[in-house]
Amino acid sequence: MPVPQNRGVVARSLLRDDAYRAIRDAIVDGTLAPGERLNDGDLAAWLGVSRTPVREALTRLEQAGLVRTKPGRYTIVSEVDVRAVRAAQSVTAAMHELAVREALPYLSETELDAMREANARFADALRRDDVDAALAADDAFHAVPVTASANPAIRTVLDQFTPVLRRVERIRFSSLSGRGSLAQHERIIALCEAGEVEGAALAVRANWMTLAPLLDTMLGDENSPPEQ
Template structure:
């Protein structure tokens, strides 16, 4: 592939990653308008990689095009939420059963370090750091399962799941639930780990649904 095309592809992927991170972190909440010119200026790139990145994020389910507003950050419907959580629940059962076999002490220590890092961020008032650490707990779980097949199945929905988890405002509760999951995995108790994941799922599902559709629609209607 010519060097020029490689550069364009790398630039597009970089812009895509940057915009996805903004959505997941909440910097660009549901309803936010995504204006090519403005984003290009902010990221110091031309409008072409921004346009391509937005189309890629549309395919991933993070943004959508509206007739009167152009590209906006998508608001997931109740049906979207329900389906994502069903997928996540099914995958986590497979994940937990594998982890009780594959987790070694080093892996358990990695998970404990994430829990400790989250607690430290909460204690210091670093809510953004706590949210990021909470999200990394699930990433480490997948890494420690050590399965290319499982990782490849989870990867397409992982970004949207991180997005949903980032909307969980009670980071302390999330971290406590992670500790329960970790304790079950440490005891090699797959059924208990699955049940802990299901409880965690119900908690985060309720949090994601706590903002009514009308309120979510109005989040950024006033000016972004």
């Protein structure tokens, strides 16, 4: 799929970080497909910025495993690497567990209400089969304890590894297997409300590990011999 034709997506004053987020999101949602070549001039025109922030964004995206670059030759969108996704899942689950452990003693009723509201939007998105809205609501749900933890290291790690997971989660949330997260979210809220740090932390970790069966299937498909 070619780079979108609408221009000036990123305000010039935002530059590098928003260029990174815009390209990252286009990769995660499939607008920029696996294997697609990325031309920094085309991306700069699309985003309405110079090539410098685009090149910086592509460097960050390579570190996150979303693009591959051969200097002087090409930059392409990475294929989904199941082993890399599995590694990202383990790290992400651990970070969310840590966030809940650090945040729960200080969570207010306002923050619990924010989690309930995000989960209600998540449920509505699943009913409407709106994958983008489901992912946005899921992000909002988990962002509450991450923000409340006030631990910038957690956010830094999550910013790097979560996009790798989101590419695969689009598959899960477009199927019935994504519905299980709704009940898991409700359990997390109940445990947080009860002040059960250990239970809530483990429930959050389990929620982030629910991609495992899908990854096992994808890995099995990769290892299957080709049909004759």
